[in-house]
Amino acid sequence: MIKRILFVDGDKEIRDVVTDYCASANIEGFNIHVVENFESACYLLESEKFNGIIIDALSPPSRNVVAFIKKARTMYPKISIIALIAFLDMFLDKKLKESLKLEEVSVVDKLKALKLENMKSLFELSCTRGHGEEL
Numbered sequence: 001m002i003k004r005i006l007f008v009d010g011d012k013e014i015r016d017v018v019t020d021y022c023a024s025a026n027i028e029g030f031n032i033h034v035v036e037n038f039e040s041a042c043y044l045l046e047s048e049k050f051n052g053i054i055i056d057a058l059s060p061p062s063r064n065v066v067a068f069i070k071k072a073r074t075m076y077p078k079i080s081i082i083a084l085i086a087f088l089d090m091f092l093d094k095k096l097k098e099s100l101k102l103e104e105v106s107v108v109d110k111l112k113a114l115k116l117e118n119m120k121s122l123f124e125l126s127c128t129r130g131h132g133e134e135l
Contacts, residue, residue, distance in 0.1 A: 038068040052126030057083035084110035
């Protein structure tokens with residue numbers, strides 16, 4: 001079964017790294033959709049089904065991250081969502097941290113997760129959390 005993952009990051013370099021990795025690495029069993037903003041992500045969520053979502057929680061405009069998560073949860077109540085955070089504790093403000101916890105979003109260190117040797121594991125994690133959505 002192919003696992004479909006929605007990857008949202010405002011940084012073009014990060015999107016390019018993920019896209020290049022998906023094109024060159026052996027990630028059989030995954031179909032990764034890479035988009036630059038929550039608007040594009042919402043459009044895809046409305047038209048396609050996904051097993052997991054990976055987002056950059058601090059990607060501009062980060063104030064929209066909670067609204068996006070709530071919309072995704074409305075459409076897919078049990079979908080696994082991973083929030084990538086650079087410098088895990090340093091930049092995660094208290095309000096965002098509480099919102100992510102309330103929405104049962106897993107928080108992962110972005111710098112570690114996006115190393116080439118860890119990326120496939122990130123994709124696997126995004127679909128295998130206890131509350132992952134089955135298509």
